[in-house]
Amino acid sequence: MAKSASARSRKPFKFYFHSVRHVSSPEDLDNNRRVYVGTAPIGAVVDLNTNENVRDYLLEAEGRKRRRPTQVHRAIQETLENNPQDFSVLNSGVTIVARASDVHEKNKCMLLTDPSIINGSQTQGVIKDFLQNGTLASDEGASFIPHVKFEVIVTDNEDLIAEISIARNFQIDVMTLSIAGRRGQLKELEDSFQAKRPGIRLQQSETQLSEDYVKTEKLLQIITALIPEALWVKSGEMNKVYTYSMKAKCLRDFQEIYLRAHNTSDPQHGKYRDLYQFFLDTCADAQDLYGKWKTHQGFAGTGLRSIEREGRTIKDVPDGIVFPILSALSAFAKKTNDGWKIRPPSSFSDEELISVAKSVLIEIANHNPWNMGKSKACYSALYQITQIYRKLSVAE
Numbered sequence: 001m002a003k004s005a006s007a008r009s010r011k012p013f014k015f016y017f018h019s020v021r022h023v024s025s026p027e028d029l030d031n032n033r034r035v036y037v038g039t040a041p042i043g044a045v046v047d048l049n050t051n052e053n054v055r056d057y058l059l060e061a062e063g064r065k066r067r068r069p070t071q072v073h074r075a076i077q078e079t080l081e082n083n084p085q086d087f088s089v090l091n092s093g094v095t096i097v098a099r100a101s102d103v104h105e106k107n108k109c110m111l112l113t114d115p116s117i118i119n120g121s122q123t124q125g126v127i128k129d130f131l132q133n134g135t136l137a138s139d140e141g142a143s144f145i146p147h148v149k150f151e152v153i154v155t156d157n158e159d160l161i162a163e164i165s166i167a168r169n170f171q172i173d174v175m176t177l178s179i180a181g182r183r184g185q186l187k188e189l190e191d192s193f194q195a196k197r198p199g200i201r202l203q204q205s206e207t208q209l210s211e212d213y214v215k216t217e218k219l220l221q222i223i224t225a226l227i228p229e230a231l232w233v234k235s236g237e238m239n240k241v242y243t244y245s246m247k248a249k250c251l252r253d254f255q256e257i258y259l260r261a262h263n264t265s266d267p268q269h270g271k272y273r274d275l276y277q278f279f280l281d282t283c284a285d286a287q288d289l290y291g292k293w294k295t296h297q298g299f300a301g302t303g304l305r306s307i308e309r310e311g312r313t314i315k316d317v318p319d320g321i322v323f324p325i326l327s328a329l330s331a332f333a334k335k336t337n338d339g340w341k342i343r344p345p346s347s348f349s350d351e352e353l354i355s356v357a358k359s360v361l362i363e364i365a366n367h368n369p370w371n372m373g374k375s376k377a378c379y380s381a382l383y384q385i386t387q388i389y390r391k392l393s394v395a396e
Contacts, residue, residue, distance in 0.1 A: 012102070012111035016044045018147055020103060020110065033155035034101065036110070039147040042080075042087070042127045045094050045117070050124070052097055052116035052165055076126040084146040093149030094120030095168050097161050101154045110152065118161070119168035123148065176251050177217060178205045185258045186216060189283055196284035214287060217247040222290045223279050224250045225326040226342060228333035231275045233257075233268070240327040244319060244373035254279065281339035289329070289342060293322045298354045304361065306369045320369030321357055328353065328382035331390045345393035348386070356385050 020038035028035055079090050100113035117124055127148070153164060166179050180186055181204025190202040193214065203213040225243040232238045242249055260266045261276035299307050299314050308316040332344045360381045365372035372378045 012100075012113055013048070013098075013115050015048075015096075015110040015112050015115065015152075016040060017108055017110060017150070020105075022103075031155075031157075033153065033157070033160075035154070036101070036103070036152040038150055039088055040150050041145045042148050043131060043145070045120070045124050045148060045150070046128050046131065048094075048096065048115055048117050048124065050117045050121045052118050052161055053121050053169070073122060073126055076123055077130060080126070080130045080146065084144065087146040088149055091123055091148060092120070093151065094123055095164075096150060096152045097164065098152060098154050099156045101152065112152065115152075118165040176248060176255070177203065178207075180251065180255055181205050185255055188280060189216075192280040193283045193287075197287075217251050218290075219283060219287055220250045220254050220279075221247050221323075222286045222326060223282055224253065225323050226282060226286055226289070226330045226333060227275070227278060228330045231271075231278055231333075233271055233275055239376060240323070240330075240379055241374060241376050243327065244323040278333070278340045282333075282342065285342060290322065290326065293317060293325055296350065296354070298350050302354065302358050304358060305367070306361075318369035318373075320365075320371070320373030321361060323373050324360070324375075324379045324382050325353060325357055327379050328386045331383060331386035344386075345389055347392065348389045353382065353385060356382055 017038050017040040020036050022034065023037050024034045076091060079087050083090070094117050096112070096115050097118050098112040098115040102111040104111070155161065162182055166182060169178075186202055186204050190204070193202060194200060201208075201213050202219070203209075203216045221243050225240050227240075229238050257272055257276050257279070260268060260272035263269060266272065294317050295314055296317060297314050299317055300309075300312055304321075306318050306321070307314060329342055329344070332342050332348075334341055334343050336343075360375075360378045361367060361369065361372050364377050364381070365375055
């Protein structure tokens with residue numbers, strides 16, 4: 001999420017340009033915003049922050065090795081190195097938002113309040129690397145500085161800034177995760193997770209790849225697999241097969257749940273609010289449950305070749321086996337005074353579920369975990385077992 005206005009430094013940023021033009025439309029002026037376009041020396045964009053952008057420079061290291069340059073990065077770099085005189089027309093430039101501005105034509109400088117690049121982080125990053133690693137010179141030996149196009153949008157409408165950032169980045173295939181994070185749709189989920197696991201953060205952008213972050217898309221797959229039948233809002237019978245491999249769908253579903261849970265005028269607001277609360281209540285426990293089954297020592301002695309072992313220790317159970325098991329455990333979801341919990345009855349044993357999982361892997365999935373994760377029959381077979389235990393516990 002963007003910082004609040006009160007949390008930002010109000011010291012103006014000096015943005016030096018070569019040329020600038022005021023191009024605000026009548027509707028811009030009617031809504032108290034201004035738009036400028038122009039060209040600036042490439043060094044002018046280096047120190048701008050990107051805290052309003054939905055994605056950062058993809059080659060920046062964040063507790064990890066630098067990623068390989070993409071075709072886009074290489075193209076920008078090659079233009080700077082081989083055709084710097086054409087950079088301003090070959091590169092799409094940068095888009096900047098600011099809360100206020102003051103243009104000084106005489107000094108060729110704009111004073112920008114709380115500016116941020118919202119589109120062009122990759123251009124900025126390559127420029128920064130380029131300036132750090134080399135020098136520029138013309139054929140005659142004189143110093144030569146390429147220029148970059150810019151657009152500055154001046155507005156103090158925080159919601160509009162977020163939407164501009166999202167809209168301008170669709171052209172470079174921004175992941176849904178970055179958009180959900182930028183819109184604040186993951187904040188309550190992270191808060192609930194941290195209430196039980198202090199200090200743990202959820203990934204809210206495609207660039208947050210270090211092991212310090214819980215992978216949010218995977219977490220949403222896990223929770224969706226655990227949704228009980230009583231909370232299932234999709235039409236038709238409950239079918240969890242997609243949770244195994246369709247992380248983007250699980251994220252989009254969560255976005256819809258979030259929006260409808262927060263829309264009191266939605267005819268199904270109550271149902272979606274209950275389902276949303278399930279995500280908040282179970283998020284930390286769901287992550288632990290997944291971790292438990294990924295290394296469940298009950299699989300020792302099963303002889304399943306697809307399970308990774310180190311000696312006699314189970315190191316990794318494939319997701320194709322784990323997700324049908326998680327879906328089956330949804331039968332034990334129960335609303336308590338402390339919120340939703342996954343609580344198997346005392347009569348239930350993991351070993352019985354492991355035994356059935358082994359059987360369906362061999363007999364239905366032909367020993368292939370990928371087939372098991374994709375097979376509705378495998379999910380149904382395991383769910384029938386947990387349903388029996390749930391009904392017995394209710395009867396008691």
